[in-house]
Amino acid sequence: MEHLPKLIQDLALILIVGAITTLLFRSIKQPLVLGYIIAGLLIGPHLSLTPNVVDTENVETLADIGVIFLLFSLGLEFSFKKLMRVGGSASITAFVEIIFITVAGFFLGKLMDWSTMDSLFLGGMLASSSTTIIIKAFDELGIKTKMFARIVFGVLVVEDIVVILLMVLLSTIAVTQQFQGAEMAYTVLKLLFFLALWFIAGIFLLPTLLRKAKPLLDEETLLILSIGLCLGMVVLATQAGFSAELGAFIMGSILAETTAAEKVEHILTPVKNLFGAIFFVSVGMLIDPETIWEYRWPVVWVTLLTLFGKFFSTTLGAILSGQPLRQSVQVGMSMAQIGEFAFIVAALGLSLGVTSDFIFPVAVGASAITTFTTPYMIQYSEPVYNFITRVTPERWLVALNKYSSGTQNIQAESNWKRLTKAYLNIAVTNGIVLLALMLVSIKFLIPFLAEHIDDEITRNVIALVISLAAGSPFLWALMTKRPKNMGFKELWLEKEYSQGPLLVLEVVRMALGILIVAIWVERIFSTTIAILVAVPIIIIVMFMFSKRIQAFYQRLEGRFLSNLHARERAEAAKLSESENILSKHFSPQSDLSPWDAHMVDLEVNQQAEYIGKTLQELAWRENYGVNIAYIKRGDKLIYAPGKNNKLLPFDHVGIIATDEQMQAFKPVFDTLEAVDTADHNIEDIVVQKIVVDEHNRLKGKTVLNSGIREKTNGLVVGIERNNERILNPTSTTTFEWGDIVWIVGEKQKIQKLNTL
Incomplete structure (x- = not known):
């Protein structure tokens, strides 16, 4: 190649310098x-002492691809069901923190005389906050x-999705330069509509596609397919007026619900790391040291x-969600940094x-300091908590404890609440599909x-017949489908209070369904025809074919639910019966917060010093106040183990304890048996041969009394004699002149054997 493109030179520079600094x-x-x-x-262009990137335009394009893959990977780790499982405490904490810090950041920018857009961003x-930094700190x-x-x-999970939505809103504001409440409300509704539509369509189609194509998918084709789907959704999102990052995140979250999620995440990691590195390096290229000093x-x-x-x-949000003051302070102290999303x-x-x-x-400056x-x-969260309790009036602390206890003791949902949620689920999902079909029929x-x-x-x-035929199953569900839970039947039996x-x-x-039909028909025909002719005919036809429509809808719903829960079923199929019981009844996240306790799953190290001892001998309950809820050993699960049960290597143990008890007990659980490894190296263990001669004086001795085991820390694994081979000779085998003896042992000691 006579002329090397500047982009290749720039990539070489970026990756070499990036590797050295990392x-x-x-x-x-x-x-x-x-x-x-x-x-x-x-x-970057602001330092002249080192080589600089030349083709900045193409590097920026690669950096944009890096952002897309970072968001796609985030979606693969995320999934909407994961958000639903986060729980109210984390959600309330996250929303309080996000609203406060976003508003505070805007007003801080205004106080520093920044422009409105600078302050908003x-x-x-x-x-x-930074998931990477927090997990690293927790591990250390x-x-x-x-x-x-x-x-x-949980807060980090909620933050991820909210920041994605914030990016969409900021993009809309930046493009339209409008801040009206009506415009913002329209943008939010439009965003939620497309999010729900893409999720429903994706879950209905993608898992089926991956399942049927599974025999043809190896790592290479799966990587190409997943990247193609990601970029396809990026194009679709931008065509709908949203950001490319949102499209990548949505496709990742859809694939996260499929059985191929882990494999896609695994094969995508090198691609994400490569382009992600280029993105973060491109961020550094924009930094001017003089500007940092100036600002x-x-x-x-x-x-x-x-x-x-x-x-x-964050502390305030945790308190409002019902967490104890100590725990709220610990959460607040953990979240005080700027994450990668800031860049x-x-x-x-x-x-x-x-x-x-x-x-x-x-x-970058603020991120580096907070990191x-x-x-x-x-x-130092504990000293801060102690300081707060010292300066806070006693009656306030009592009130906070009562509030926390009351919140934690809230009982299960009522029948009305469950039924209302079920009705909303039916109305929202089917309403979104109907609106999408209406848009398709009108626009295309x-x-x-x-x-x-x-x-x-x-x-x-023709347009009305085709579009309403496609929408009839969802229209039937919106108007007549009953919730599957028992709440409806229980409430219907309460004639005096609930039937009305x-x-x-x-x-x-029913009125909502008729309204949608009327609007749909009115978009095609006149209002008079819609009200007097089309709507009555449509209602009559739907009533006549209601059983067929219902059966078809149930098949559609069954396929959707099957795809939605396919990953969970696949994971459950891999588990033994005892593991399924364990995950259902003994989850490490079991909520014992009213007692200020929780359950933690710990694995017994193979070198733990307490291996083989009974629980009575260990006396952990008496000495540390902890309880063992279960011992999981392979496919065997021991509930509430007794005093004579022993712990063995790789056992999983469910420990019930408070944070203070766990802090004192964890070092004991992690204590390892002292092993002398000073002079032992696996590379010194070799298979070596010696010849029986006058130097080693083994002639006439048996394997047992030759002293080979003691002198070499090894074993005699074979003897060659007169072109015959004796594999694993017995201890009574006698050595003869010229025998070739194969020994597995320490190299230096075997060599010394010939010098005796």
Whole structure:
């Protein structure tokens, strides 16, 4: 190749410098993201001491691809069902924190005389914390088993989806330059509509496609297919007026519900890491050291707002969700940093041309500082809690404890609440499908028929028949489908109190269905025809074919639910019966918070010093106050083990304890048996042969009394004698002159055997 493209030279520079800086950051145990950003700073246009990237336009394109793959990977780890399982406590905590810090970030930008768009994007940048940094800090401090860690992980899940929605709103505001409430409400409704539509359609189609194509899918074809689906959704999202990042995230979250999710995530990791590295390096290339120094005070103010604002808002959200004060403070101290999403939000503002160049230096400076402070914030959460309890009036502490206890003791949902949720589920899912079919018929079907059929009445009738035939199953479900839970029957039997409201619900849903039909017909024919002719005919036809429509809808619903739960069923099929019982009744997240306790699943190390001892001998309950709920050993599950049960290597043990008890007990559980490994190396264990001669004086001795085992720490595994081979000779076998003896043992000791 006579001429090497500049892009290849730039990629070589980016990856080499990125590798060097990340190796350095890994050695000092700091996040790799900061290493990539420093690499970008070194090869960026603002430093002349090092080689610089030349083809910045193509590098920016590769960086955009990196953002798409980062969001696609995030969607694969996310899934909407995971959000539904997060729980109310984490959701309330996350929303309080996000609303407070976003608004506070906006007003801080205004106080620093920033423009409105700069201030808005600053609020968006502060909305998320760093999952990578938090998990790293939890691992290093050994506190992943504490109760508050579960709330933190739930908050991070909610933050991810909310920040995605914030990015869409910020993009809309940046493009339209409008801040009216009606416009924002329309954007939110449009976003929710497309989110639900894409999710329903994706779950209905994709798992079936992957299941039928499974015999043809190896790692290469699955990678190509998944990236193709990702980029296809990116195109679809941009055509609908949303960001490319949203499309990538949605496709990832759809694939996360399929049985191929883990495999896709595994094969996509190298691609994500490669393009993600290019993105973060490109972020560093935008940083001007002079600008950082010029805006040092904004960096300081943003850092202080992150540290104290996030601590205050997250703690407040945790308290409002019903968490005890100690746990709320621990959650708040853990969330006080800026996450990787800050760089993505800042890059979005720059790509749209609505934010200033100094946004990046401020984000990077604040992120670097809060990254280093995070472990110390978590570590000092206990002293902060003690200080708060000292300065807070006693009656306030009592009131907080009562509020927390009352919230934790809320009973199960009522029949009315469950029934209302079931009706809303039916109305929303089928209503969204009907609206989508209406849009398709108006935007695509009618114009298509207009090109091929001249008679207006004929083409309108054909369009109405086709579109309503496609929508009839969903229209039937919206108007007549009953919830499957027992709440409806139980409430219907309460004639005096419940039959009236239930009849109102049924009338409302019937009226809603008729309204949708009327609007649909009115878009094709005149209002008079819609009201007097089309709607009555449609209702009569639906009534006549109701059984067939119902059967068809049930097949559609069955396929959707089968696809939705396919991954869970596949995971359950891999588990033994005891593991299914374990996951159902002894989940590590079992909520014992009213007693300030929780259950943790721990694995017995193969070198634990307590292996083989009975629970009575260990006396863990008496010494540390912990209880063992179960012992899982392979496919065997031991409920409430007795005093004579023993712990063996790789057992899984369910420990019920408070955070304080677990903190004292965990070092005991992790204690390993002392093993002398000073002079032992597996590479020194070899298979070597010696010849029986006058040097080793083995002639006439048996394997047992030759002393070979003692002298070499080894075994005699074979003897060659007169072209015959004796494999694994017995201990009474006698050595003869010229025998070739094969010994497995320590290399140096076998060699010494010949020098005796």
